[in-house]
Amino acid sequence: MTTAGEIMHAGARCVQEDETLMDAARIMSELDVGALPVCGPDNRLHGIITDRDIVVKCLAKGKNPDHMTAGHLAQGKPVTVDAGADSAQVLRTMQDHRIRRVPVIDDHRLVGMISEADLARHMSEEQVGHFVEVICR
Incomplete structure (x- = not known):
């Protein structure tokens, strides 16, 4: 049985909730990722922001990414x-919530992220195909 810990990209880097969206965009660019976990002062996961969130919820609304914080966009309880x-549970969770990335938690701490690319490397073509079909509806 393959576990989330085996599938994930380890060492996910958080953006702090008080950092700006410009900071978050720079981190995304440096890491070549499209999403970042948002952590609070307690270093626990408080949400996730994506490059799309920055564009749609900040730039497209004429807001300044140098002034808006990551915490402002990281609203609600993140799915983890x-x-x-096991891999079947990971797929179910991502499909049920129609999400393309999911944080991996161990002992209440963020230890990694699973993306579509991670799934593709560890699952059958049929499983990945079904996942993409469900997510893209």
Whole structure:
């Protein structure tokens, strides 16, 4: 059985909730990723922001990414999976919530992220195809 801990990209870097969206965009560019976990002063996961969030919820509304913080966009409780969750549970969680990336948690701490690319490397073509079909509806 393959677990989330085996599928994930380890060492996900957080953007702090008080950092600006410009900071978040720079980090995304440096890491070549499209999403970042948002962590609070307690270093626990408080949300996720994507490059699309920055464009749609900040830039397209004429707001300044140098003034808006990551915490402002990281609203609601993030969907996560436990590092010990099996691959079927990871797929179900991502499909049920129609998300393309999911943070992996171990002992209440962020330990990694799973993206579509990670799924493609660890699952059958049929599983990945079904996942993409569900997500893109």
